[in-house]
Amino acid sequence: MSASVYLVMSGLLWGTGGLTGTEFGRVTGLSALAVAAYRLLAGGGLIVIFRIAAGTAGRARGGGRWPAGRAAWTRIAVTGLLAAAFQGCYFTAVSLTSVSLATLVTIGGAPVIVQVAERFRGRGRGAAGATVLALCGLGLLVGLPSGGPGSAAVLASAGFALLAAAGFATLTLIGSSPVPGLDDLTVTGFGFAVGGLVLLPFAAVSGLAFRPGPAAIGLLIALGTGPTAAAYTLFFRGLRGAPAGTAALLALLEPLTATVLAALLLGDRLSLPGMAGAALLLAAVTATALRGSPVAATAGPRRRSWRRTSPRPAGSSPRPPRSAARR
Numbered sequence: 549m550s551a552s553v554y555l556v557m558s559g560l561l562w563g564t565g566g567l568t569g570t571e572f573g574r575v576t577g578l579s580a581l582a583v584a585a586y587r588l589l590a591g592g593g594l595i596v597i598f599r600i601a602a603g604t605a606g607r608a609r610g611g612g613r614w615p616a617g618r619a620a621w622t623r624i625a626v627t628g629l630l631a632a633a634f635q636g637c638y639f640t641a642v643s644l645t646s647v648s649l650a651t652l653v654t655i656g657g658a659p660v661i662v663q664v665a666e667r668f669r670g671r672g673r674g675a676a677g678a679t680v681l682a683l684c685g686l687g688l689l690v691g692l693p694s695g696g697p698g699s700a701a702v703l704a705s706a707g708f709a710l711l712a713a714a715g716f717a718t719l720t721l722i723g724s725s726p727v728p729g730l731d732d733l734t735v736t737g738f739g740f741a742v743g744g745l746v747l748l749p750f751a752a753v754s755g756l757a758f759r760p761g762p763a764a765i766g767l768l769i770a771l772g773t774g775p776t777a778a779a780y781t782l783f784f785r786g787l788r789g790a791p792a793g794t795a796a797l798l799a800l801l802e803p804l805t806a807t808v809l810a811a812l813l814l815g816d817r818l819s820l821p822g823m824a825g826a827a828l829l830l831a832a833v834t835a836t837a838l839r840g841s842p843v844a845a846t847a848g849p850r851r852r853s854w855r856r857t858s859p860r861p862a863g864s865s866p867r868p869p870r871s872a873a874r875r
Contacts, residue, residue, distance in 0.1 A: 550789065551785075551786045551787075551788065551789030551790035552786070552790060552794070552798070552836075552837045552838075553786075554782045554783070554785045554786030554789075555782070555783060555786035555787075555790060555794070555795050555798040555799075555837075556798055556801060556833075556837055557779075557782050558778075558779045558780065558782040558783040558786065558798075558799070559779075559798050559799055559800070559801025559802050559805065559833075560801055560805050561774050561775050561778055561779035561782070562775050562779050562799070562801070562802035562805070563775075563801060563802045563803070563804065563805020563806040563808075563809060564774055564775050564805065564806075564809065565587075565771065565774075565775030565776070565779070565802075565806075566802075566806040566809075566810075567806065567809055567810065567813065567814075568767060568770050568771045568774070568775060569583050569584075569587060569771055569775075571767055572586075572764065572767040572768060572771055575761075575763050575764050575767060576758035576759070576764050577758060578754075578755065578756070578758055579751065579754035579755070580639040580642060580643065581635075581636065581639045581640070581643075581747065581750060581751045581754060582751040582754055582755065582756055583639075583771075584635040584636065584638075584639050584747060584751070585635075585744050585747035585748050585750075585751040585756075586744070586756075586768060586771075586772075587635070587744075587771050587772060587775075587776050588631060588632070588635065588740045588741070588743045588744030588747060588776070589740075589741065589744030589745070589748075589772075590744075590768050590769065590771060590772025590773075590776065591736070591737075591740050591771075591772040591773070591776030591777040591780070592736070592737050592738065592739065592740030592741030592742070592743070592744055592776075592777070593737075593741055593744075593772070594737075594769075594772050594773060594777055595733055595734075595736055595737025595738075595740075595777050595781075596737045596738060596741055598737075599614075599733065599734060599737060614734075615730055615734055615738060616729075617729075619727050619728075619730075620727055620729065620730045620734075623722070623727045623730060623735060623739075624730075624734075624735060624738045624739045624742060625739075625742060626722060626739075627719065627722070627723075627735055627736075627739030627740075627742075627743070628738075628739040628740065628741070628742025628743035628745075628746060629742070629743065629746060630715050630716075630718055630719040630722070630743075631715075631719065631739060631740055631743035632742075632743040632744075632746035632747045633711065633712070633715040634712050634715035634716045634719065635712075635743070635747060636712075636747055636750060637708045637709070637711040637712035637715060638650055638654050638708070638709065638712035640708045641653070641654065641705045641706070641707075641708035641709040641712060642705075644701050644702075644704050644705035644708065645701055645702055645705035648690045648691050649702065649705055649706070649709070650705060650708075650709045650712075651690050651803055652686060652687060652690045652691075652709075653705075653706050653709035653710060653713065654709045654710075654712040654713045654716070655686065655713075655799070655800060655802065655803055656682075656683050656686050656687070656713075656800075657709070657710055657713030657714075657717075658713040658714075658716045658717045658720070658796050658799065659679055659682070659683075659717075659793065659796035659797045659799070659800070660679065660683075661713055661714055661717035661796075662717045662720055662721060662792050662793050662795075662796040663676070663679060663793045663796070665717065665721055665792075666721075666791065666792060666793050678797060678832045678835050678836050678839075679793075679797060679832075681828055681831060681832040681835075682797055682800050682828070682829055682832035682833065682836075684825070684828055685824075685825045685826065685827070685828030685829030685830075685831070685832060686800060686803065686825065686829055687825065688821045688822060688824050688825025688826075688828065689803060689804065689807060689822050689825030689826050689829055690803060690825075691821070691822070716796075716799075717796065720787065720792045720795055720796050720799075721792050723735075723783070723784045723787045723792075723795075724787045724788075724791070724792040724795070726784075726787075726788060732781050732784035732785045732788075733781050735784055736777060736780045736781045736784060737777070740776065740777075740780070783795065783799075786798075794836055794839070797832065797833065797836045798833060798836055798837060800829060800832070800833055801833055803829075804826060804829050804830060804833070807822070807826065808826075
């Protein structure tokens with residue numbers, strides 16, 4: 549599969565996290581920050597348990613080894629801290645104003661930050677048009693909060709949302725340079741376990757206890773598996789073959805998927821501006837995914853080599869191949 553396919557799959561899975569997490573919070577009575585902490589712990593813990601159980605088979609295949617070395621554990625620690633910062637700042641922004649404003653600034657700001665950073669690194673690929681189109685679509689789809697929070701709360705919420713966007717953008721940029729010998733599943737599992745532990749003291753302020761009934765446990769497993777463990781593993785896998793800017797743009801599938809699921813499963817109605825925003829967002833994501841698709845190496849005309857058309861004089865020695873830098 550191409551890198552774009554992995555990234556699209558991760559965005560679609562992320563979109564299921566909103567409904568699952570909301571339902572888990574409703575059933576358990578936990579705060580949004582506590583749900584985020586349990587989400588990271590569940591996703592990371594499930595992967596770590598799987599890796600321990602399948603460790604022998606993974607080593608026999610030459611992959612999935614237990615993380616070893618300073619570079620591997622540093623990447624895991626950084627991933628965990630960034631995941632905790634991203635989740636914590638985002639849900640703090642939500643608590644100050646609304647989901648719409650926090651989502652608009654966080655999800656919309658991340659690709660902009662990534663692309664600015666890519667420009668400074670000399671890796672930009674001219675995705676400004678798709679970014680503008682996506683941000684316009686996101687604004688129409690999500691909308692802005694009406695009434696309620698004052699200017700101070702809005703500014704504070706926007707500040708935390710920007711910090712969340714910076715956390716996700718940094719996670720994307722770092723993930724685009726994998727550590728040798730450290731696979732994506734291991735980074736996600738151990739990193740998110742660390743992130744969940746970091747969030748626990750902050751989430752404990754609002755309470756962490758809940759009744760572990762079948763519904764609560766099932767929702768927690770679903771939240772930790774699909775939109776967390778699987779989605780982020782696919783995201784890091786896609787980053788191996790796609791620019792960080794492309795990955796950040798394709799992450800905009802999350803609010804689009806969440807909106808469609810809310811309309812189908814919860815009966816939410818999408819306004820005309822929301823429909824227009826969904827269309828613009830889908831167009832931007834599609835263009836980005838198609839631009840990131842692999843192109844056949846034989847798409848253009850191939851030059852015929854003189855070696856195949858010109859006979860070599862008898863007794864002459866073969867000419868050494870040209871340097872790869874001159875091709």
